[in-house]
Amino acid sequence: MMTRLAAWWRERVPVSGVQLRELTNEPVPNHLKKWWFALGGTPAYLFVVQIVTGILLAFYYQPAPSTAYESIRFITQDVAYGWYFRSLHKWGATFMIAAVILHQMRVYFTCAYRRPRELNWVIGMCLLMTTLLTGFTGYSLVYEQLSYWGAQVAANISNAVPVVGGVAKHMLLGGEVYNERTLPRLYILHAAVLPTTIVLLVIVHVAFIRVHGVTELRFPDEDVAKPSHYDFFPDHLYTELSIGLVLMILLSAVSTIFPAMIGPKADPLTTPEVIKPEWFFYVSFRWLKLFSLTFAVLSTGFIVLAMFAWPWIDSALRRLTGSDDASVYIGIVATFLLVGLTVWEAVVEH
Amino acid sequence: MTLRMKQALIAALGLLFMVSLIFVQWMEVARRREEAGVSVKRVHAPASSAACVECHAKVSTGIIDHWKGSTHAEKGVGCVECHQAGDADVDAFQHYGATIATIVTPKDCSRCHRTEADEFMASHHAKAGNILASLDNFLAETVEGAREPFSPHSPTLGRNITMVNGMASAESGCKQCHGAKIALESTDGALITVDDLKPNEDGIPTARDVAARVKRNEEGRPMLHSSSWPNTGIGRLNLDGSRGSCSACHSRHDFSPRRARQPENCGKCHLGPDHPQKEVYEESKHGVAYRDLFQQMNLDAKDWVLGVDYSQAPTCATCHMSGHSRNGGKITHDPGRRISWTNRPPVSLVMDTDARGAVVKTADPEKRREEVKSTWQEKRDQMTQVCTHCHAQNYVTAFYRQYDDFVLNYNEKFAKPGQQLMAALRQAKLITDKEFDEEIEWTWFYLWHHEGRRARHGASMMAPDYAHWHGMYEVAERFYVEMIPQARELARHAESEGKTEEAKTVLTVIDAILARPEHAWFESQKAEKAATP
């Protein structure tokens, strides 16, 4: 009976285990046994967590100004484990963005973006942007005071972008001002458009890794006699599974200790005294307060553009300076700047 | 790390993940339990009142908002449950398909709250309407106003005033606390009250002919006369024969037990120069502690039992009404059950009460034994049970000794002599039988009704300034500096008119009072001075 069933299956799905293994079995360089080199898998895992919890929340969320806040309240207070899944989603987002940034920093400081992997860096940058946008749209869905005013401010910032800004704002809000059709827009961006984009980008991202192979690194203290690679399956998979479980435990812990709250409901007539975006926008928020709107927007755009083009800027710098490490020094300065501005925004009220 | 170790690690982490989820579950259960107690409750208008709520939410938002916050709303008690009336009720009318009445009486409330209504009916509170024919009322109705409407002294610019309602002071003053006698307008221009309707036990008027004369407006609604409504006085005399108004304390339309537990609630009436209980309380350590700690006092608790739900400070309700841990949390709606002296009359009486809750006034010991159903000592024991939640028994006993001494000192030194003096003056016809038409009557009234009560209330609730400066000091001044000289003046005046005998009787009474050892200090030196040439 079992053999007949197996035969039936094999005939319809003519893929054997061995084939599947060979397909997935990329040899993994040894340095990936160190966790900070495996940070690319972490956002991917968290992304899955976000999809699962996001789908769960979508069963109850109602994206309209009259219902959004109440449905969030309902999820948080009335549905069984609603507070937990909402907190998981919130903390998952925080962790995911943090992991993406750490992953990017690791890639940057090990100069893993250099020839021939420039395009994958660009894909990665696209992933960073999409992730940040997903975070932003998600935060706006809660429809509490800060969500509402965050979206309002962001829309007007994009308005300051020359030429395309007005169109971007109109597209984001579905009109010239925040209106009753804005929330559905933000929702469909958050729950369909952006996640799909992320999935497609990740596929390309991973495909590039498979095509190029993981950047090889050798540490001076390593034993040369030992094999320099190990199997993805099952060895690296086990590592990723462990990381996944650790992440779940961490997420559950912070979700229980610092559950997601609901602030006061959005009031389009009263801007709260203290208004802050989510932490990952602290940098740009502080930047905005330091300079005029146009300069801040333009300079931010310039910086983002430079980040996209860094593999080529880096090679130009290397040619210019003759040193291999110019990017690393710039990176250190940039990191201090990022951390500094974030902390500054975090500690002050205005 | 070997694969084996990784497998073991994954197994361990998987289990740890499960443990963290179990913790999540524990949090969920804890949260649900907490929620079941206090926080978010949803309110849905019962179908019977859905239409009322929908319309009144627009036309009178406040009452609907209040109702939504009430326990009634939570439990599905809507508008008609309380306002519904029978066709035979004299004040019933049709209102969008429902037969309702405007005034909800204790009889209506007793449909569900039987015990509370019964206790209330037996209380002194329910009898507050008796004032409507008493001395105090003579003040408002005659002295301050006029029983009959009178014509204006001169025109009022911008208004066409033809008559003045002399009962205005009684209506806005006395009756708002004591309760009005609810009156309907009659087609013959008279007023219809409970006295005319003679309702039976179910509140249905037996005088059908009177009920038939009730005047109705164009919507068919019986017209309540403004002399009696709006009114939530605690002794209101309702058309169905019931007395009182539950909303006097449990304000409509949220009927908040929380509010009834707070002293401010009692302060609508129990304040002012003649019975400043609220101010007395605020001066006392009890009131000071309450003001400081009320936020911790669990005022929203379901039963609010002293010693269980709170013990930070007592409010009026705590001592006089609320349940406590020593009586099984049993609340009473008769605030007289724990009071051992009544300080309301000129001379304080002990609270030996009869079956109807009235103070037994007979001196005959045999009759007393027969009539007294509840002694003052029983009442004091009940109060002591409350006190001992915070104070030791000997502390309470000693306090009561101080309090008894204070009341007796007032009674024996000023109240009884004052009463005797007034009786002597009246008997000798040096003053008329009419109250307040002679200065000395005002003097005596101030002495016992204002200052004497202030003093006694101050002592009863631990407010030293009221006991002394606002109290006994003024009692003494009133007695020595006004009452005695005024009485002597009356006697001298009578003498000059030739009523020697009458004057002599009164002067003898005065001299006898002042010759008593407790009054001897007052004239002993003056007498010596007069004796020496």
Next chain:
Amino acid sequence: MAEHGEARGRVSDGGEPDGGEPNGRRLFLRAAMGGGLAAGYGTFAMMAGKFLYSGGGSAVGWQFVATVDSVGIGESIAYAAPNGAKLVVTRQSEGETADCFTALSSVCPHLGCQVHWEPQNERFFCPCHNGAFDREGNPTEGPPLAARQILTRFPLKVENGLLYVETPLTTLADAGDAEVRGAAPGGPIG
């Protein structure tokens, strides 16, 4: 997953020094790993299921119907639930407890017509297809008897002499404007 791994174990574990491991021990570790994963993610999945199933706070609540002593034996009162559902509350026997009463839906289980109590026949009667039910709501005649359909019963309770029924509170019509009150000041929401 563990099973697949086993089929291919020889090849994948080739580089690892556990070739000489006793088979039972390897199987145990694999099972343990599978068990650990199943325990963690399984619990998670169960919670997700509960999340989806629960729909949150109860949409039913205890509502006041009448005072116990206002309903005589055999007497019925019509009660309309907040969501508009019509109930027939009947006193079945003498006494002060909820067992002395029944609260039956007045919607005929056959095709949804309104039944009414006929005191002379001691039955609930549905005029649409002559269905009938006894005072407990059991079918006695007509289509409901043929299909063994009973009238829906609602739970009852008595507190301080007051009769309460547990009924649905909301309808689709008033979704979204449910009133919320009395959230404890500063209380945690999550």
